[in-house]
Amino acid sequence: MVNLRVLTPGDWPLWREVRLAALTDAPHAFKTTLADWHRGGEERWRARLEMPGAFHVVALRDGRAVGVAGGVPGEGGVRELRSVWVGAEARGHGVGDRLIGAVEGWARRSGGTTLTLGVLPGNDAAIALYRRNGFVYLSSDGVTGEQMMVKALHRAGGGP
Numbered sequence: 001m002v003n004l005r006v007l008t009p010g011d012w013p014l015w016r017e018v019r020l021a022a023l024t025d026a027p028h029a030f031k032t033t034l035a036d037w038h039r040g041g042e043e044r045w046r047a048r049l050e051m052p053g054a055f056h057v058v059a060l061r062d063g064r065a066v067g068v069a070g071g072v073p074g075e076g077g078v079r080e081l082r083s084v085w086v087g088a089e090a091r092g093h094g095v096g097d098r099l100i101g102a103v104e105g106w107a108r109r110s111g112g113t114t115l116t117l118g119v120l121p122g123n124d125a126a127i128a129l130y131r132r133n134g135f136v137y138l139s140s141d142g143v144t145g146e147q148m149m150v151k152a153l154h155r156a157g158g159g160p
Contacts, residue, residue: 007056012045018065022085055106066090069099077113096129121145
């Protein structure tokens, strides 16, 4: 059974563990590298969790982190889905869907009307996950080729 846990700044050791696992397992999926995150101490790890209005959630199986996702507020009702990763042993069991659902719920509760994300070219499994969760292609970054995807968020009752 997988449980979701919302992270607080005091959870920085867990955040560090899961972030390093993600960068080790899937370096092709992130713009940042493992070497980038090895620099800095506790302050660096806490800083990400202390971002005003941000949301970070970890998927735990038997007390061990097997997935992560984050949400960052933007301007004008835009929220951004970031740093999604599911470990190999948890893939294919709906963990990614649950993590995205948790971030989407946060986005709605925080007044978001649109959820965006960027996915690097060639990450077909992630693109399929995002499409399955209602995201559509918006544009590509002309420099990195990163695909921008978007999902309109509707409030309970069907209206925007």
